[in-house]
Amino acid sequence: MAVNTKDRLQSLKEILAEVTGLSRAAALLEWDQETYMPPGGVQSRAEQMATLSRLAHVKFTSDEVGRLLDQLEDEVAKLPFDSDEASLVRVTRRDYDEATKLPPDLISEIAHAGSMAQPVWQKARREANFSLFVPYLEKNVELNRRIADAIGYDERPYDALINRSEPGMTTAQLEGIFAELKRAIVPLAADIARHADAVDDRVLYRGFDPDLQLAYALGLVKRLGYDLERGRQDISTHPFSTAFGPGDVRITTRVSRDFFNECLFGSIHESGHAMYNQGMGQNIDRTPLWGGASPGVHESQSRFWENLVGRSLPFWRHFFPSLVATFPEPLRGVDEEAFYRAVNRSYPSLIRVEADEVTYNMHVLLRFELENEMLEGTLKAKDLPEAWNSRFKSYLGLNVPNDREGALQDIHWSYVSFGIFPGYTIGNLIGAQLMEKIRTDMPDLDAQIETGQFASLLGWLRKNVHRHGRKFTPNELLERATGKTLSAAPWIAYVQKKFGALYGLQEARKAAP
Template sequence: MAANTSDKLQQLKELLAEVTDLSRAAALLEWDQETYMPPGGVQSRAEQLSTLLRLSHVRFTSDEVGRLIGELEDELGGRPFDSDEASLVRVTRRDYDQARKLPPDLVAEVARAGSVARPVWEKARHDENFGLFAPYMEKNVELNRRIADAIGYEDRPYDALLDRSEPGMTTAQLEAIFAELKKAIVPLIADIARHADAIDDRVLYRGFDPDLQVSYALGVVKRLGYDLERGRQDKSTHPFSTAFGPGDVRITTRVSRDFFNECLFGSIHESGHAMYNQGMGHDIDRTPLWGGASPGVHESQSRLWENLVGRSQPFWRHFYPSLRSVFPEPLQGVDEEGFYRAVNRAYPSLIRVEADEVTYNMHVLLRFELENQLLEGTLKVKDLPEAWNALFKSYLGLNVPNDREGALQDIHWSYVSFGIFPGYTIGNLIGAQLMEKIHTDMPDLDAQIETGQFASLLGWLRKNVHRHGRKFTPNELMERATGQPLTAAPWIAYVQRKFGALYALHAGRY
């Protein structure tokens, strides 16, 4: 007896659930490697990850999955575009066609290379010695080229990698976005530099007890909506968020006694990612629909909470009294207005994750350009630190003192993950565009934040972004949520308005 459509959907879901379980098991091993695994476990962990991800890839790209997708495409042709069934088949088809282009051995090699490279990156970063990491970076560049060649591209090899992470985006489109941002940002940075003394941020470096920072940050993200019954926070070299399903979504942070921003804003940032994952529907769990629409959309959630909420004046009107009660000595003599201004001081800095809202996208542009040059062979890995330092001087006017604060500062290049960095800028733009719409829908949002009420904001994001998972491409999601495709205009207007006020810049210009 031939299977009906319902039976075929169930068969496909069962196969996809197995694939998801294997991928999540690998993600759990990766989380452990970043948090608690002893150094001696590196080689075994690399083989474990390689095996799991190879198995996941082989199962997903099986002929049986392809057959079910093809038959269901024919049978579900009349279903609404946004229905779970039509979306599952559409998104699975996109992922399947792309995955079929990657040989299983390449997938395994990528997993193995990333696992082995991470501890070497950590040591090289600690020792401020790019040369230690260079051979592993060479391997990762080669693997990125092989991935791009396997997927195929018409214009630039970066297009192939970009389409994996940001569906529908091209290198040329990104270059146009960055050109628009540079046109707005460069003069703003210059104007702020001329008023650099307007903000004093020395309070942030006065010495804050690390344990108290971690506990305070955890209390804040819980207030924002991060569900600790379905999550936890640990420490890692580079903060991250990871999810093993809607009931287990974890974050990590790092803490410095002598720089307040690192722990709190890092925790808020990662909790934004985590709340996105916690808000996805259980009905799409263990399918390709569960997960962020793209790294850029995911980043929009983290940066919306970190910057548009966490660095806003209403936020600090609410939280500053409690912060001062926890840290009375370092905050002595500093009022709420002074602290708000301090955490928003804009100035060129060396570290991307600590950069202010104005200069942040220049950090991303630098990485985007270097990845393209490495991929196209116009830049050799051995010359990467020198190229990094030259671009940094050109874009941000700073001399990079060492490799730790230069080409070794991000964990991303220890993975085989070119094409991810642009998502941070895309996330900035999406976050501002979403927040513009949220303010239209909730005119009293600032008043809610000032009184510590975040449920309505989280509820809007749950309804318009989180619950959809990967049903829609980033542009489709933005059209549905805001009524227009991705645009840089709201973000540009936001930073010009906010920092124009903070630095008392010429009102007519901003």
């Protein structure tokens, strides 16, 4: 590599490191707001985060960054596609082109609006009063329209937003994926409903000491591979994971005495995100390459550990004895098979983060449709609860009792985050596709899990997913890891096999006249 090229790369990296520092400082303030900040700090925090976001945006979109990219693109063109240098220039160019379309004032306004809306959302959720949140949602819908207009799109405004988070994905493609999933989910869910008595989950509601739950969950995710020397767990209204660098990757959870799944599986879920961040290479730190390939890829890691591993029978054959030792009274008379069946009970749920594997994607479909309609102006923010409740009844057969368990349950719309929800379904599909490949590469995977050995599994993910960060688009990453592009088929086959066995559906079909 020529000396001038090395010098220009170093100059670019120095600027990008400063941008990363500003962004991580803003993320730390956001974590504090979610966990420990007093209510009186809202206005000051909004101003602080808006300032940091504006400074990072101005520095990243400077003419100097554009000039360096112009010079470097030809100079790194002959390097391998996956080299750090070529990847840095390619991904930075993609981010730069998008960011330069968003004026600094809009970036600052987005940060300020999100910081102001979040505590109002918390209050509205506590009081189950959507009307408190309406003005803030109206503002955030307007900001999302302005983002879409600034970025540009060929057909529908949602295309601009989904392509920001899932490069290469379009609204039409998402509609096709959801249609395929709906064709599989609706009959499966109906079959399960007809045999609902086959699975009993009452054990999960027997009352589990919250402090013991938190301690057990933290110990378990440490066993999976979450490094507590580089992480910590706290309590928040809505569980999340955040990272300030490879040495500081944090998770939060929430805990309920009356429902066991919330804390443990929430912790496993967030640790999946965290292990992804902890596995990214030091060589790409403090650059745009450090981070998840997309929200969908990030979600594939969290739901991989939560569902494909954490809700498997081999997993509970290993962990159930220690669980009984921790909670002897609630688990009296329960064996590992019964507990495995309990944590996999399938039934329509009001809350997305508590939904089972079969019906979860219908929650995402609902949000995807409502976001589109608000963005395109066919649904007003004030009418969201009515639309939500009506569609929820149609899709999942449930009456929504209040706004807290309805349109106010997710934090995303308080942070101007349209276009994020489809990533949860994309994550489900990617996770199943990765697991299909892993089982080919590691035929003794179940035996490893049953004996509490997770290092090889985590190592496979480190090698094929984590270390690359944002070097590749989701489809590029998936093709490199599995040899195939995104497909719903592995996920559909997985849920049909697993829940068919849990509910005896094949036997029931054979016995039917």
